Amino acid sequence: MSKRDYYEILGVEKGASKDEIKKAYRKMARQYHPDVNSEEDSAEKFKEAKEAYEVLSNDQKRQQYDQFGHAGAQGQGFGGFGGGAQDFGGFGDIFDMFFGGGGRRRDPNAPQQGADLQYSMILEFEEAIFGKETDVSIPKEEECETCDGSGAKPGTKTKTCSHCEGSGQLNTEQNTPFGRVVNRRVCHHCNGTGRIIPEKCNTCGGTGKERKQDKIHISIPAGIDEGQQIRVSGKGEAGVNGGPPGDLYVVIQVKSHDFFEREGDHIFCELPVTFVQAALGDEIEVPTVHGNVMLKITAGTQTGKVFRLKGKGAPNVRGTGHGDQHVQVRVITPNKLTDRQKELLREFNDISGNEATDEQESSFFQRFKNAFKS
Secondary structure: OOOOOHHHHHOOOOOOOHHHHHHHHHHHHHHHOOOOOOOOOHHHHHHHHHHHHHHHOOHHHHHHHHHHOHHHHHHHOOOOOOOOEOOOOOHHHHHHHHOOOOOOOOOOOOOEOOOOEEEEEEEOHHHHHHOEEEEEEEEEEEEOOOOOOOOEOOOOOOEEOOOOOOOOEEEEEEEEOOEEEEEEEEOOOOOOOOEEOOOEOOOOOOOOEEEEEEEEEEEEOOOOOOOOEEEEOOOOOOOEOOOOOOOEEEEEEEOOOOOOEEEOOEEEEEEEEEHHHHHHOEEEEEOOOOOOEEEEEOOOOOOOOEEEEOOOOOEOOOOOOEOOEEEEEEEEOOOOOOHHHHHHHHHHHHHHOOHHHHHHHHHHHHHHHHHOOO
16 A cells, blocks of 8 residues: 655645744644554554654655655655664654653542533623623533542542553564564553542542532623633633632623614714704603713714714723714604605705706715815
8 A cells, every 4th residue: 555645644735834834743743643542543643743743844755755746755764763672753752752761650549620611601792791790501521429429429439540550551562674663552441541430429530520500690790791711710621639629701792672772882873864954953751771962963963974982882891991882873754745745855955956966976075086185
């Protein structure tokens, strides 16, 4: 069977830098290293990745490979693939890279932090503006109260696994054309824990955890917005072997509003006014999230004009003031007129002629000319 392309194995482009190649190799080594992956083909994938890295990380070997393919790389020879005893794939290098010391084993019974949890919370528009205090019920695994997380029936104890001697791993050696290969697998007798439970807890079945509904109090800060999240420390899944619990992340979703729209700390809305109000001016009551306020519409207001209500927007979630509310005027043209109304409008048009139109056109063209003055 023909060998796969080294660049393809590491998932990088042919022109990848040394740092990119190293990063890709580290990722694969973490994923397929026999000490952390017990799948059947993980050892082969790890060996394949190491071989690709040894060639592509060496300028001379990489040049030969780019020019002549696998034949060129083989002509230069691979370090570590000769005869004699050797650890699989250079365990020392990998442990130095990832675990901080040649061949040091990780304690399967060392404390580990619990997993983080995520919860989506839907808020009303006003709740996101002003914040709220609420309780939520989160299903999660917690330490079994019956056995205090040991998994053993009360009054009994766990014991060291006799098959792996508490390491959680089984080592097998195999002679190959490349030398002696040491293959490490998770001990299936103790599932990698290094401990055997002779009598399992009746409550948790030996897992040390039980599923519960945990009632958690959440403080929603005023001004929180769509997509933001709140971290509740220590309210995630229970830790392992006495490790600390994970965290709970509450992701916020906000319902849309019939009248208001929000962008950051600012709130926007449209205000319908009549032709008469826009032409003569008026003072109109406008709703805001903080209550109704009076807005003065100046005479001659055109549709689309925006008025700003300072400080009437959303509070900043970090407590640094408030945004504004922007009110865009929309002049409503009546579509059902009485005969008398039509008569008055025709009279108005006859009296005013084209004065208003001429004045607006003159103003528009004057601004257009001013914009292009040198």
